[in-house]
Amino acid sequence: MRRLFVLFAVAMMVVGLAGCGASQSGTQTGGITVRDPWVRAAMMNMAGDQSGAMGNMQQGNMQSTPMAGMQSHGNMAGSAVSAAYMVVVNNSNTADAIIKADSDVAQSVELHNVIMENNVMQMRQVEAIEVPANGQVELKPGSYHVMLIGLNRDLKEGEEVLIKLTTRSGKTIEVKAPVRKP
Amino acid sequence: MQRWLLRFVVLIAALALSGCGAYEFRGTVLEPPNPAPELPLNDQFGNEFRLSNYRGKVVLAFFGFTHCPDICPTALGDLKRVMEKLGKDAEKVQVVFVSVDPERDTPDLMQRYLAAFNPTFLGLNGDRAALEKAYKDYGVTVIRRDLPGSGLGYTIDHSGYIYAIDQAGNWRLLWAHGTPVDDIVSDVQALLRNPPRS
Numbered sequence: 038m039r040r041l042f043v044l045f046a047v048a049m050m051v052v053g054l055a056g057c058g059a060s061q062s063g064t065q066t067g068g069i070t071v072r073d074p075w076v077r078a079a080m081m082n083m084a085g086d087q088s089g090a091m092g093n094m095q096q097g098n099m100q101s102t103p104m105a106g107m108q109s110h111g112n113m114a115g116s117a118v119s120a121a122y123m124v125v126v127n128n129s130n131t132a133d134a135i136i137k138a139d140s141d142v143a144q145s146v147e148l149h150n151v152i153m154e155n156n157v158m159q160m161r162q163v164e165a166i167e168v169p170a171n172g173q174v175e176l177k178p179g180s181y182h183v184m185l186i187g188l189n190r191d192l193k194e195g196e197e198v199l200i201k202l203t204t205r206s207g208k209t210i211e212v213k214a215p216v217r218k219p
Numbered sequence: 220m221q222r223w224l225l226r227f228v229v230l231i232a233a234l235a236l237s238g239c240g241a242y243e244f245r246g247t248v249l250e251p252p253n254p255a256p257e258l259p260l261n262d263q264f265g266n267e268f269r270l271s272n273y274r275g276k277v278v279l280a281f282f283g284f285t286h287c288p289d290i291c292p293t294a295l296g297d298l299k300r301v302m303e304k305l306g307k308d309a310e311k312v313q314v315v316f317v318s319v320d321p322e323r324d325t326p327d328l329m330q331r332y333l334a335a336f337n338p339t340f341l342g343l344n345g346d347r348a349a350l351e352k353a354y355k356d357y358g359v360t361v362i363r364r365d366l367p368g369s370g371l372g373y374t375i376d377h378s379g380y381i382y383a384i385d386q387a388g389n390w391r392l393l394w395a396h397g398t399p400v401d402d403i404v405s406d407v408q409a410l411l412r413n414p415p416r417s
């Protein structure tokens with residue numbers, strides 16, 4: 038009986054220590070960590086971005102050839118897009134934010150949010166995605182996402198996309214996001 | 220004794236009613252069902268599309284655009300799963316994706332975008348007047364918003380409903396965005412079980 042009690046006490050201590058250890062390692066990493074990243078599979082426009090940039094002129098004329106110099110910034114018409122999702126965790130006691138995302142798979146990489154109002158979906162670019170102290174923010178469909186605009190290549194299931202996030206606190210985080218089916 | 224019998228009869232009647240009673244749709248039912256407005260558009264392969272060619276099938280329509288990488292793929296992914304769950308009945312269902320961004324939704328882009336979900340999905344586009352009439356007829360909100368500073372240039376705010384048109388070409392149901400796939404499957408199966416007399 039006494040032996041059992043000792044065993045029990047030891048077990049409790051181990052559990053207690055393990056608990057401590059876990060929380061400690063959590064704070065040790067400090068700042069922002071990312072888990073469960075993924076990117077939506079997408080196919081590039083066959084004609085490429087240049088021809089797509091002609092926008093409405095292209096309507097009804099699929100054979101339009103890519104035209105150098107026609108590409109205007111701020112109009113990625115006809116180009117393919119995708120989005121990256123993940124859970125961003127803040128392990129520190131100070132609020133932080135994702136202020137920038139980069140990737141070589143797309144010509145523009147932006148931070149976006151989707152708002153639903155009366156079943157009308159509205160996508161907007163945002164300056165930053167706030168991550169509360171000791172909290173997290175979920176980037177998921179219908180909400181915050183990293184928008185990939187003007188894909189440089191097809192994103193096929195099973196591949197990985199490298200995304201670099203910059204935090205307001207000045208850190209960069211490299212995320213390897215697997216490509217998943219839409 | 221008589222009271223007992225009465226209770227029994229009432230119970231049986233209630234059971235019978237609930238059993239034979241009309242299936243209760245999970246989506247929003249349009250009463251009375253009216254003929255679904257025609258969609259005189261073209262599909263992503265350049266073929267002419269007419270709703271009237273789909274009598275005998277249930278048509279599921281969603282309005283969206285290819286540069287919407289977030290909500291539209293979620294809806295199309297749901298419709299893809301609906302088709303999978305319908306099994307053989309999927310042959311009696313046609314999914315159409317009506318563009319709210321005719322300038323950017325080129326046939327080429329539509330082909331690639333939709334093929335990722337289900338090769339039978341049709342992406343509809345057409346001239347502006349026909350499209351605008353379709354938005355109005357189906358009560359679809361479509362608002363173009365410039366996104367200064369974004370590589371997108373602009374985005375389209377739009378409604379997220381999925382619409383069901385029955386085998387007789389009547390507009391019967393709509394489902395709000397995020398309706399569980401199983402609810403849509405159940406409603407479509409109910410439409411297929413009880414084809415309207417046309």
Ligand SMILES: [Cu+2]
Binds near residue numbers: 120289
């Ligand atoms: Cu976006």
